[in-house]
Amino acid sequence: MVTIADVARHAGVAASTVSYVLSGKRTISSDTRERVQRSVRALGYRPNASARALASQRSNVLALVIPLRTGMHVPVMMQFAAAVVTTARRFDHDVLLLTADEGPDGLERVAQSSLVDALVVMDVELHDERVPVLRELPMPSVLIGYPADAEGLTCIDLDFVAAGAHCVDHLADLGHRSLALLGTPSAVYERQTGFAQRTLTGFSEAAERRGVLGVETPCEHTFDAILGTVEQLLRDHPGITGLVVQNEPIIGPLLDVLRRLGRRVPEDMSLMAICADDVAERQVPQLSSVTIPAERIGGQAVESLIAKLEGGDVPELTLLPPKLIARGSTCEAPHGDLTTA
Amino acid sequence: MVTIADVARHAGVAASTVSYVLSGKRTISSDTRERVQRSVRALGYRPNASARALASQRSNVLALVIPLRTGMHVPVMMQFAAAVVTTARRFDHDVLLLTADEGPDGLERVAQSSLVDALVVMDVELHDERVPVLRELPMPSVLIGYPADAEGLTCIDLDFVAAGAHCVDHLADLGHRSLALLGTPSAVYERQTGFAQRTLTGFSEAAERRGVLGVETPCEHTFDAILGTVEQLLRDHPGITGLVVQNEPIIGPLLDVLRRLGRRVPEDMSLMAICADDVAERQVPQLSSVTIPAERIGGQAVESLIAKLEGGDVPELTLLPPKLIARGSTCEAPHGDLTTA
DNA sequence: GCTGCGAGTCGAAGCGCTTCGACTGAGGTA
DNA sequence: TACCTCAGTCGAAGCGCTTCGACTCGCAGC
Secondary structure, three states, X not given: OOOHHHHHHXXXXXXXXXXXXXXXXXXXXXXXXXXXXXXXXXXXXXOOHHHHHHHHOOOOEEEEEEOOOOOOOXXXXXXXXXXXXXXXXHOOOEEEEEEHHHHHHHHHHHHHOOOOOEEEEOOOEOOOOHHHHHHHOOOOEEEEOOOOOOOOOOEEEEOHHHHHHHHHHHHHHOOOOEEEEEOOOHHHHHOOEHHHHHHHHHHHHHHHHHOOEEEEEOOOOOHHHHHHHHHHHXXXXXXXXXXXEOOHHHHHHHHHHHHHOOOOOOXXXXXXXXXXXXXXHHOOOOXXXXXXXXXXXXXXXXXXXXXXXXXXXXXXXXXXXXXXXXXXXXOOOOOOOOOOO | OOOXXXXXXXXXXXXXXXXXXXXXXXXXXHHHHHHHHHXXXXXXXOOOHHHHHHXXXXXXXXXXXXXXXXXXXXXXXXXXXHHHHHHHHHOXXXXXXXXXXXXXXXXXHHHHOOOOOEEEEOOOEOOOOHHHHHHHXXXXXXXXXXXXXXXXXXXXXXXXXXXXXHHHHHHHHOOOOEEEEEOOOHHHHHOOEXXXXXXXXXXXXXXHHHOOEEEEEOOOOOHHHHHHHHHHHHHHOOOOOXXXXXXXXXXXXXXXXXXXOOOOOOOOOEEEEEOOHHHHHHOOOOOEEEOOOHHHHHHHHHHHHHHHHOOOOOOOEEEEOOOEEOOOOOOOOOOOOOOOO
16 A cells, blocks of 8 residues: 555655645645656555544544435435435545434444544434434534424425425415325324424415315325225315325325226326425326425535535525426316315 | 543553453453443543554445446335445444445545445446456455456345246246246346346246246336337237336336236236335235345345455355245236247 | 745654553462 | 463554644845
């Protein structure tokens, strides 16, 4: 393994000079600089990451904590992780992957051992036990999602309240008067995961504002559960003509269920999804949807983190505006539907 | 930040003694050992990862290279990554996440800078440009999937040849005489990704062995592509009564397509999938399937890697046997189907 | 001609840990 | 009693890098 001393010898300078050439932290004559750079290339020198981290107190590694639990949108996680890694690389950082089941201890472990310089924590719950830990940690962090008390933290998320509201507005604009939100499995609500709660809030508030009926129900992933949930829903509220679904894995089966129940989409039932674009586009008919911009969130998270590492100031809360795309699964309410319940 | 010197002072011993207590590499009297351990806890000491890595030449970090490209089964990747992280933690290692689009340079970067001790590389292609790099690297690696020339490498994979064959056998046992394999998008074949190729091989060989017709076709992810592909297939080979699909995202839409074409599953068409169990179970009807044991592969990969790090010998190629589970999507061939083409 | 200054370079002192060789005593052996 | 052994501990020498202070020029200012 070739060291900085080898490069220095080869170039006929001191090791510190090589270091300064590499970091640019002091002025070096272009003559020496080029000589050093030639030696670096000639010898195939790569600085040793540990030595560098030890001396500079910076590992250039970010931790990414991903959830691996019930009810998560796996492909979205993945897109997200990819965006984090890609963006981190742009800033010359690497990414250490942690699973959420290491819990708060995992965060302390990697932080206090200086394995990483900063943390990105996904899937933050409303009352997340990791939040107090994060507050005490001697390094910056960014949360995806946000907890009840975001004071002093940096949180980034899709504006799910707006997402829920957009769906209602879109459907209400089309004349629908009775809407339902088919949500995530109840386990996700019970965990008080912010995004599910907030969509619900946006949905309900908008329904009230627009003066339409807005009911909501969680929904598990099995076909039978979906069927049961929808049947129950339509029995209790037969006037429903607009459905909003925020539960990626059930989208396919849900279409089957509606077909089996004799409801055509969109003629008898308008359907909106809160999901990734490619999922919406893959269905028949393609679904009108509100997108979760996973790449943008991931990129933004890393950018904020880097900014914090460099002493910059970043806003406590960044909400990315949702984008609604109307596709083939929503249309005007069936004529004559003027009931409100 | 508390250092080993602080602990040593607190316990009234030399720093080296603390180190030996922590590593167990020399015998320490139980008296001192306990005293040191108490000090460690009292001060909340965590060894500095960089210092440790620099001194011991071991970072205790593994690299995991995941693909982020066309046609991959995202949820499977995720299960896999989770298994790798979890298993690595069992062996007191962490995982650095790399995306495949850094290419061979990315591997060299993390290896030569001693950022990691070893590498897990997923989605290896038949003629993968990373393979020669891995061979030269001064550290062990494990590949998921295997390249044409596996000499001197350590490869782990599902036995896709057997998987393809099992599907044929299952269907042939049920009396089906004309089968088709609906594969991954053609991009995946063109990349010569091993798993797709090998399933095809197993499928074809078994079809020949059993004396049944076995045709195959790649399939893109859009609904129209699926519809087109299946229509074409049934037009060219109207006698087909058994379908094998190895392409997770199209499974849902494929069921729609068959329904639309008036083929009931399983009465008119038996359907087998090569996919994760939960995906198979979520469909209607539940699909007979051959499982991809992502967790087992991930766990096995890390275990092999750790064994190599410790100087152990591991087999060049480990093929995990596929497991076929018959569910509701396959049944006996329609009576009277005795044609062979 | 002397001083002052800044650009460019060097040497040395760490960063916090592991590990090697050496030292100390207690206990066993001859 | 003299010697050897071995368990248990210590001190010091690195691991490969960054960074600080100091040194040496050449040049401008007076």
